[in-house]
Amino acid sequence: MTPPQRERRAHQPGEEQDPGRLYVITGGTDGSQRAPLDLVALIVARSEPPPTAPPEQTALLRLCRTPLSVAEISAYLGLPFSVVTVLLTELLAADLVESRAPVVRSELPERSLLEAVMHGLQKL
Amino acid sequence: MDFKNSDTIAGPRAEDHLPDTATTAVKVVIVGGFGVGKTTMVGSVSEIRPLTTEETMTQAGIGVDDNYGSETKTATTVAMDFGRISLTDELVLYLFGTPGQERFWFLWNGLFEGALGAVVLVDTRRLEVSFDVMGRLEERGVPFVVAINDFPDAPSYPTADLRTALDLPPEVPMVRCDARRRASSRDVLMTLMRYLHSLTMSRA
Numbered sequence: 001m002t003p004p005q006r007e008r009r010a011h012q013p014g015e016e017q018d019p020g021r022l023y024v025i026t027g028g029t030d031g032s033q034r035a036p037l038d039l040v041a042l043i044v045a046r047s048e049p050p051p052t053a054p055p056e057q058t059a060l061l062r063l064c065r066t067p068l069s070v071a072e073i074s075a076y077l078g079l080p081f082s083v084v085t086v087l088l089t090e091l092l093a094a095d096l097v098e099s100r101a102p103v104v105r106s107e108l109p110e111r112s113l114l115e116a117v118m119h120g121l122q123k124l
Numbered sequence: 125m126d127f128k129n130s131d132t133i134a135g136p137r138a139e140d141h142l143p144d145t146a147t148t149a150v151k152v153v154i155v156g157g158f159g160v161g162k163t164t165m166v167g168s169v170s171e172i173r174p175l176t177t178e179e180t181m182t183q184a185g186i187g188v189d190d191n192y193g194s195e196t197k198t199a200t201t202v203a204m205d206f207g208r209i210s211l212t213d214e215l216v217l218y219l220f221g222t223p224g225q226e227r228f229w230f231l232w233n234g235l236f237e238g239a240l241g242a243v244v245l246v247d248t249r250r251l252e253v254s255f256d257v258m259g260r261l262e263e264r265g266v267p268f269v270v271a272i273n274d275f276p277d278a279p280s281y282p283t284a285d286l287r288t289a290l291d292l293p294p295e296v297p298m299v300r301c302d303a304r305r306r307a308s309s310r311d312v313l314m315t316l317m318r319y320l321h322s323l324t325m326s327r328a
């Protein structure tokens with residue numbers, strides 16, 4: 001029995017296919033008022049919610065008394081990722097939360113980081 | 125915005141809180157076709173019960189002629205599960221289980237971009253559903269390993285035949301796994317990390 005056969009595509013940077021007709025909904029039409037937050041940026045509240053804060057900000061600040069990723073905030077609040085980033089952009093501007101940026105792969109991650117991940121996995 | 129009262133929102137359980145020392149997060153994406161075991165793999169290694177995050181995408185209507193500016197837009201919500209592993213007091217690994225056959229996953233900014241790498245989960249009963257996602261990862265230069273999920277009724281092709289069928293370059297690891305077992309899923313992640321490590325060595 002022979003399995004079906006794939007044909008490999010070459011990696012050609014800058015020559016990506018048409019990404020299609022799908023777009024992430026941003027906060028507004030110009031899409032400019034969102035901080036570039038990664039799904040795994042860790043968010044920590046800097047203070048208790050001000051009494052004047054709208055309910056969704058209050059909820060977010062309560063959640064982030066300990067560090068929480070943007071993905072987890074989205075899950076617990078039941079809000080789409082892009083809506084959470086709009087909320088966070090406001091909270092970051094008001095200095096009510098801090099964001100701990102994730103380590104992202106540029107070309108390749110740091111060797112020492114990979115070694116730390118392997119060490120951690122080994123203990124599982 | 126219709127928003128739940130903040131008092132009714134269930135946050136993380138006490139044991140799911142990250143320590144305040146957590147400063148660095150990394151992510152790995154687990155991609156594969158429907159029912160291949162993505163959620164199972166995320167769940168078997170995650171320290172938290174897998175959660176779901178979602179994103180809203182708009183899909184421009186397929187207009188015959190865009191010049192008229194009369195495209196209709198429909199919103200689509202896509203959701204994916206994820207889990208978490210605290211590796212040290214500072215370092216946290218997130219795993220995202222992503223159905224790979226839809227190209228809109230690749231438009232979710234910040235999903236694949238920052239990922240250390242990907243695991244392509246393959247079911248040998250439906251090998252061809254993985255072809256497209258492998259091509260997309262290659263196009264974007266996201267390093268990946270292939271994990272063959274062993275299902276009891278799956279055809280058992282020899283490893284060499286599978287490598288040929290998937291057109292895997294010799295350096296790309298391919299392993300067999302049982303996503304239901306924590307140790308097996310952990311080993312797949314280790315294989316990915318070792319592979320990434322070897323890439324940093326060869327490009328040094």
Ligand SMILES: Nc1nc2c(ncn2[C@@H]2O[C@H](COP(=O)(O)OP(=O)(O)OP(=O)(O)O)[C@@H](O)[C@H]2O)c(=O)[nH]1
Pocket residue numbers: 156157158159160161162163164165221223273274275276301302303304
């Ligand atoms: N034998 C075997 N069964 C598995 C394995 N991994 C998952 N399964 C089973 O396959 C079924 C589907 O697994 P899921 O984890 O839900 O798959 P999924 O990729 O998340 O599916 P969708 O999200 O629906 O696309 C479940 O009944 C699992 O118990 C495996 O490694 N071996």
Ligand SMILES: [Mg+2]
Pocket residue numbers: 162163164205221
């Ligand atoms: Mg699933």
